Structures are given as structure tokens and as C-alpha cells.
Amino acid sequence: MSTDAPDKLKTQPEKEEASFAETAFRLAGKSDEEARRTGALDKADDQVEALFKPQYQTVNSPAHRAVWDKELPIDLFTSTSVTPSPALQKVMDDSLEVVRRHRDAGTLYNEDGKLREQLLNDLGGVGYWGLLVKPEYGGAGAPFAAFAPFLTKMATLEGTVAGLASVHGCIGAVDPIRTFGNADQKKRYLPKLASGERLSAFALTEPGAGSDLTALRTVAKLEGDSYVVNGEKLFITNVVPGRTVGLVCLIDNKPAVLIADLPEQENEEFQLKKYGLYAIRGAYNRGIIFKNFRVPAENLLKVQRGDGLTIAYHGLNLGRVALCANAAGMMRVMLASMIPWANFRVTYSQPIGTRELVQRRLGCLAGLITAADALVEWCSGLIDQGYRGEMECVIAKIFGSEAQKHAAVEFFMKTHGGRSFLQGHLFGDNVHEYLAPCIYEGEGEVLGMAFFKSLVKQHGVQFFEPIGKALMAAGIKKPNLANPAHFWALRGPATAYGKWVIGQKLRRVSAPSLPPMPAALRAHAEFAADFLQRSPQDISGTMSKHQLGLADRQCRMSEISRRIQDATVMLCTALYGARKDDEVVRAAADVACQDLKRNLTGKRPTDAYFKAATKLGATIADGGFKSIAGMKPDEILMPYAK
Ligand SMILES: Cc1cc2nc3c(=O)[nH]c(=O)nc-3n(C[C@H](O)[C@H](O)[C@H](O)COP(=O)(O)OP(=O)(O)OC[C@H]3O[C@@H](n4cnc5c(N)ncnc54)[C@H](O)[C@@H]3O)c2cc1C
Numbered sequence: 001m002s003t004d005a006p007d008k009l010k011t012q013p014e015k016e017e018a019s020f021a022e023t024a025f026r027l028a029g030k031s032d033e034e035a036r037r038t039g040a041l042d043k044a045d046d047q048v049e050a051l052f053k054p055q056y057q058t059v060n061s062p063a064h065r066a067v068w069d070k071e072l073p074i075d076l077f078t079s080t081s082v083t084p085s086p087a088l089q090k091v092m093d094d095s096l097e098v099v100r101r102h103r104d105a106g107t108l109y110n111e112d113g114k115l116r117e118q119l120l121n122d123l124g125g126v127g128y129w130g131l132l133v134k135p136e137y138g139g140a141g142a143p144f145a146a147f148a149p150f151l152t153k154m155a156t157l158e159g160t161v162a163g164l165a166s167v168h169g170c171i172g173a174v175d176p177i178r179t180f181g182n183a184d185q186k187k188r189y190l191p192k193l194a195s196g197e198r199l200s201a202f203a204l205t206e207p208g209a210g211s212d213l214t215a216l217r218t219v220a221k222l223e224g225d226s227y228v229v230n231g232e233k234l235f236i237t238n239v240v241p242g243r244t245v246g247l248v249c250l251i252d253n254k255p256a257v258l259i260a261d262l263p264e265q266e267n268e269e270f271q272l273k274k275y276g277l278y279a280i281r282g283a284y285n286r287g288i289i290f291k292n293f294r295v296p297a298e299n300l301l302k303v304q305r306g307d308g309l310t311i312a313y314h315g316l317n318l319g320r321v322a323l324c325a326n327a328a329g330m331m332r333v334m335l336a337s338m339i340p341w342a343n344f345r346v347t348y349s350q351p352i353g354t355r356e357l358v359q360r361r362l363g364c365l366a367g368l369i370t371a372a373d374a375l376v377e378w379c380s381g382l383i384d385q386g387y388r389g390e391m392e393c394v395i396a397k398i399f400g401s402e403a404q405k406h407a408a409v410e411f412f413m414k415t416h417g418g419r420s421f422l423q424g425h426l427f428g429d430n431v432h433e434y435l436a437p438c439i440y441e442g443e444g445e446v447l448g449m450a451f452f453k454s455l456v457k458q459h460g461v462q463f464f465e466p467i468g469k470a471l472m473a474a475g476i477k478k479p480n481l482a483n484p485a486h487f488w489a490l491r492g493p494a495t496a497y498g499k500w501v502i503g504q505k506l507r508r509v510s511a512p513s514l515p516p517m518p519a520a521l522r523a524h525a526e527f528a529a530d531f532l533q534r535s536p537q538d539i540s541g542t543m544s545k546h547q548l549g550l551a552d553r554q555c556r557m558s559e560i561s562r563r564i565q566d567a568t569v570m571l572c573t574a575l576y577g578a579r580k581d582d583e584v585v586r587a588a589a590d591v592a593c594q595d596l597k598r599n600l601t602g603k604r605p606t607d608a609y610f611k612a613a614t615k616l617g618a619t620i621a622d623g624g625f626k627s628i629a630g631m632k633p634d635e636i637l638m639p640y641a642k
Pocket of ligand 1: 167205234235238439440441442
């Protein structure tokens, strides 16, 4: 679903029965509290699903179908880039120019090291904050497939500016209002949000509620014509008095979202909790304490189905792709910084850039950038088409954040050696920026388990839930099919599952119908497609082995999730590389795919792989990676006479 595609919304009555997760948790003997909380989250997830027409729901999304469908739908892995309209292109170009101008003039940051108000206002003046707002409300109406790759460009100039576009546009107030707001809310807020007159933030996390969103404590109570809010939020990016917050709180014990205008100054009702935070250091990040803070009742966002988490998840989906786009930009900055140093630094009478180890780092980093680009293009295309895209966006988020972390430590830091830790060095000054995306918008491993749950949910509902229910009805705790009473109790659901298992065993996985593509990339796409298509037996076998105890087998869920994600990234990257008419990008896609393939096979790198990665690295050291051409690398610190 997107605001530009309301026709893709589905209308269906809300189901009120206990969710699969809740039933499974109860059957597994978990406490009522844990079952209820898990069920609440699962239900919120079902309600998000219900917002989308069937063809755009998770079970019909590419990542799900790649595993469970009889044939892998290759066409759903091949989104293409979009060409922005001239008006949109102007907003983007002007925004980049504003940042360049401030950077060159040394006026990006204020005395606290935060982005200056003047810069934010100048960006508002050229339309930056309204990129995702429709023109009728004063915005540029960018498709997500234009917005996300543009963030990559912005991140090559200034990562926090790029990050704030996502904080404001995806998770902040813009997406919740444009997607879920009523006509009045859109009219009142979108123009101000588009112009940047009001910048926005997203306040979900609390001292006791981060990964566990069922632990939210902030409450809002209707009193007269306003909600009275009490509670505390933590780690909120872009919070400054006078800005607007998409505030997730409990109303009548259910999560809800209020659009809250923060007063111009702290007062009795609204106070900021200030602390030093190393990450996203160019923006203000604070806790907020609300004491009888009033928000007009008309600022409550209402959802036809679901609750406030429905709204939050929608924006987070977009934010996760934006995060991957940002990582693709940040990794370009690292690459652009490594090249001059690799060519300058001489050891044992040769520049380190001529050495295999350093060339491999350059090649692998280009591979990570290319894979991140591929995911951004794929996911944003799906979002624009109307897909929920939750599994796909999680893949992009995890890959982007992990790739950035790996690139920073394994490639960037190591190549710059001791200078990495000098004050004023990009690595030393930004190391927290490189690591923090692994945590915000959902810690990666927790998200990986959520991915797994989305992947197996339908299979569980179809085959395992009936078995569980039959066991419960018969009062059987430990099933034993040799026991005739157990066999009889399970005959119906077990037969259905048995048929599925036999069908899988007899199944011949057919080769995907790939578009014309270079042989190496074709081989990767075929491998990844085959891997995904062969995984149902493995996944289902794990479900069958652990049954109701699976929820506690987090390491296994995480491991399977990782493999499915890797294979999906591999498929997208191979197809993306093949679509690009650039041999260096294709070679980078090949290296990334080889790295991912080894994760899946556990095999050692071959000499051919080292040759491919180092050859690519040498080309890149020579200026062969076009998408970093023209980037202004940072100065070489502590140069020396050679
Ligand atoms: C720089 C930065 C900016 C941020 N900006 C915002 C913002 O703008 N708005 C906002 O609302 N929030 C923001 N956050 C908060 C961020 O989203 C949370 O930090 C994140 O969701 C993790 O929550 P937590 O810190 O409470 O970690 P916790 O939930 O305490 O998790 C800690 C660890 O426990 C593990 N864990 C937790 N639950 C389980 C489980 N059930 N099973 C196994 N392992 C588990 C996690 O994997 C993690 O490793 C920001 C955070 C940072 C660092």
C-alpha cells in the first residue's frame, strides 16, 4: 500500500480469534502473559496485513513466494529504477546543492555539533522535507523508488541529513499522516511538514520498551477535547522543542499514534532528558518526559483495522529501506576515502593499493555497495507497486546495517591503519554512526527472527496449528504415533501434512526463467533460486522437529533466517548486476554473490574468487567505480615524505 495507490487497499472484516502465535504459545505451556503479549504482536501484524489487498500481502510477496511457491517468481525480483520528473529532479538537485554549499562554507553544524537550523531551513526552502508529500499538499510526491536512491546520494555528502529525511518522512509524522490521516489532519499538517516549518520525529522507544513493544507504558487519556499524555520516551532522534512527534502511546490499553506538537520551550508538562549519545551525532537525540501533556483529540490517527503499531510498522518498513540506502551512501564515502590512501601509502616500497589484501577489500566493499543498491531498488519498487514488503524491507535493513558495520571495521579501518583512530579521521569520528544502524529501527537479530516468523506463519497455520489443536483437544502432551489413540487423534491433520511432505520429496525444482544475463551472474541467480526453492523441507523439518518448542529455538530460527536472507540478497544482486550496463558493477555483483554463496555453502574461497575480487579492487583503485566519481575524499591525515 502507498498513499498514491489507495486502490490497492483491501476492505475486509477484522478477525477476532486468537492468533496462531498466541495459540502456539499456550499449547507450548507458556505463561498467559507471554502468550497474550505475543498474540497481541501477532495480531497487530495480521491487522497490518489486512490493510493490503491479497496480492500485496506477505504470503504473496517475493521473499515468501521464492521459498514456498512451486516456481520462483523471478519477475518479482526485478524492479527497475525510475526516472524522476523534472520538478522532482530539481528538488533533489537543489537539496544536494544546499548541503554542498554549507559543507564547503563549513556551516553544516552548530556549536553543539548538530546540523544548523539555517541548513534545515535552506533544505526546506528547496523542498527537501516534502519529498514524500503529494504536490497538492506542497510536496514533490516522490515515488519511493526515486526517494530511496536519492538518499544514497545525499548520504555521500552528509549521512545525518539523509537520515533525517527518513526520520521525518518515513517514521516521523509524514508517512503516518499521509497514509492514515483523515482529510483534516492532512490539510492541517502535510503543508507544514512539507515546507519544513515543522520537522518531525518518531517516538516509540521507552526505557522499558525497545525490542519488546508490548511493554509500552506511555498512556494517553481522553479528557474533554484533548488527550492527556503521561510517560517517558527514550532515544528519540530529531527531538527539539517546537517540532512535531508521531507519538506511540497506549489509549484504552491499546497502542495508538498521536500527532503531538511539542511546545517551543520545555515546561511542566514536557521535558527533555538530555544525555550524550555518540550515534547520529549531527542530530538531537533525547528522551521526552510527558506529565499531563495535552494533545488535541483531533490529532489521534485512526486506523480502520489494527492499532498504533499498524501505523508504526508501516513507516518503519519505509525507514528500513531508507536505512539501507543510507548505508549504500556511507559505504561509498568509505570507498572514496580508501582509494587515495591506498594509492598514497607505501610499504615495502609499494603502494598498499597494489597489494592483494587491500585490493580484495576494495573489491568486496564495491560488492557490498552493489548489493545494497540492488536491495534498495528492489524494495522501493515493491513499495511503489503496493506490496507490504515487510520481509523484503527487513532483509534490506539487516543487510545494509551489517554490510556497513563490516565495511567500516574490516575494510575501512584496517586499510587506514593507525590513522583510523586519529581525531578528525572519518572512521574515528564516525565509528558509532557506522555501527548504530544495527540497533535502531529494530535490532538485526530480533528482526531476523521476525522475518523467520513471517516466513513460516502460513505453513504453521496450515499444517502445524491443526495438529496442535488436535493434540490439545485429545489432551495429548507428548504425541507418539505408535500409540493407536494418538494416531487416531492426529489422523486428519497429520495426513494433510504427510501429503505435503511427500509432495516436497517428489518435487523437481525447475530452473527459474531468467532474463538474458552474463554467465557468472546467471549461475549465481540459479544457485540462489535453487537454494530458496529447496528450503521448504528444511524449514518445515525444523518446525516439525521442535514443534511447539520452536519459539525457544532462537539460534536455529536466526540461522535459517540468515540463510534465506543471504540467498535472497544473492538473487537480487545477480539480477541487478545483470541489468546494469557497467562491467565494474557486474563484477562487483559477482564478488558479492560469491561472498554470499560461501556463507551458504561453508566452502573456502577459491583462487578464482581471489582473482576476481583483487582484479576488481585494482580497477577500483584506478578510479573504475563510476558511482563514486567526483566525490570529494577526505584529506590524508599525517602524510609523510616518500
Ligand atoms: C542512534 C539511535 C537512534 C534512535 N532513534 C530512535 C527514534 O528516533 N525513535 C525511537 O522510537 N527509537 C529510537 N531508537 C531506539 C531503538 O529503536 C532501540 O534502541 C532498538 O529498537 C532496540 O531497543 P533497546 O535499545 O531497548 O534494546 P533491547 O530491547 O533492550 O534489546 C537489547 C538486546 O536484547 C536482545 N533481545 C531483546 N529481546 C529479545 C528477545 N525476545 N529474544 C532475544 N533477544 C532479545 C536484542 O537483540 C538486543 O541485542 C534509537 C536508538 C539509537 C541507538
